[in-house]
Amino acid sequence: MEYLPLLMFVAICLVLLLGYPVAFSLAGTSLAFALIGLATGHFDAAFLHALPNRIYGTMGNNSLVAVPLFVLMGVMLEKSRIAEDLLHSMSRVFGSVRGGLGLSVVVVGMLLAASTGIVGATVVTMGLMSLPSMLKQGYSPALATGTICATGTLGQIIPPSIALVLLGDILSSAYSQAQLNMGIFTPKTVSIGDLFLGAIIPGLVLVLLYCAYLVFYTRWKPTAAPMADGDGQPIAIGEVVYSLLPPMVLILAVLGSILAGIATPTEAAGVGALGATVLALLRNELTLARLREVVLSTTEVTAMVFMILIGAAVFSLVFRGFGGEEMVESLFAQLPGGVFGATLVVMLIIFLLGFILDFIEITFVVVPIVGPVLLTLGVDPIWLGVMIALNLQTSFLTPPFGFALFYLRGVAPPGVLTSDIYRGVAPFVALQLLLMGVLALWPQLATWLPYTLMR
């Protein structure tokens, strides 16, 4: 009975694999276990009665208001074809460089990454937008698909990403809980904005690594990425400015206002959403029908995210009711290697879970369990958040189970072999691991900026 919480966790993973919607599987399985627990007297119904308070807490949580706003901004940029325009003009700017199309995919991916947090959505969008033109230009399928998968997952780590919003919210409560456990009653706080700041440098380093890899690889193997044919019509400066400037300004406005401390992430998200709408209006891309489409799909994504939050709340209450937290704590206490060992194990678990769960589930289910324990051990919350985001991103890219690969497979033409995708993505996985190693050695990479700016 001692291992009942662990058993429940395993059962949930298995149930999830069946394919019933995640939110309901999580909550439903937990309820079933709670029922067993009630019948056998191992579970106190009082834990379940905390649920209404949890749900109401979610409804009133101001930081989470950023979620629908960022989703709206992303969907708007995508549906109004601002993203597509951007890709076209970028590839013409880089037209004279070997591998230029690949580079522009990375850059556009980075700019868009911000907006959509759901891995699947970004990969599918990038795949539909850029894969055909890359293949048409004669890129090797492996290089093309690898680049797209890697770029599609950038959304996890480049702020302002929804992944970081959710992670920041969970970490901030985990952090205050950890400090209470340690007997600190005037706790320091960590906010979503801090996490954004922490992720900027590692995110940019990652983009640079991608670009460097593309440049070197295409030099070394020119056949994998032929130059654009045609006489490379020079592109007018005006056109570049027209397509590049607005999204850049938008993203800088969002990030800048957070960096400068003018706006909370939620307010910045509001600015971003409004900005994206204005951009779409200015381009005459915003018909009433399209606005409707954008808002409806935003509503769907939002409802989906919050239902998972509610499902995860049921899970965590039942988990706690079975003494799961004490179990996790004692497990960690037995681990060799102290803080480092514990962090490594957590990272490994998260990596493996990344094969079957999307980041929302992991953030809501796993982080609340392990977060307080690790933070009590003295791990820096910002560093932990960035590491988790990077780790998940790597997990989504890793064959054979990575999410990103499945989604791209879904939109890739039959001519592209699955093995091409696997081969193409391998170097990017190596780059990810490299960055994680570097970040583990020099945590300052993540923590320097927020601590310098905030304190």
Place this chain on the structure above:
Amino acid sequence: MGLTCAVVVMRYYLQTGSIALQESVNYLHASVFMLAIAYTLQRGGHVRVDIFYRNLSPVGQAWIDTLGGLLFLLPLCVVMFWLNWDYVINSWTVKETSSESSGLAWVYLLKTLMLIMPVTLLLQGIAETIKNILIIANRAADNGSTDTQS
């Protein structure tokens, strides 16, 4: 519904400062997602782990959705409703208002969403489950008719 709410949330955020305004944003946000959960179910918008699911036949998918509906979704709605009931009723009896002095006075209405959500989700869940049972039944009937013909 979703349209107005999301647009208003967005607009309102440009004029920060007032607590009441801040709370109205929260109200709208909460209303959007609490009311849209059932709608999202209808549109099939709740994410699944579809590594295996996507390769199943429509009937196989219908089986999973039927079982999931009966075992997870419908009980969850009932339990949520039952758990939330007292919480919301308490709020109504005191006509609960915001804890901020200049906040909005309709916390009890906001909390009522916690009852509306399980009910709408339950209704939609029942509809989806019936739909899936019909898919299974139809396929069985189809097989039956082709069998008699051959």
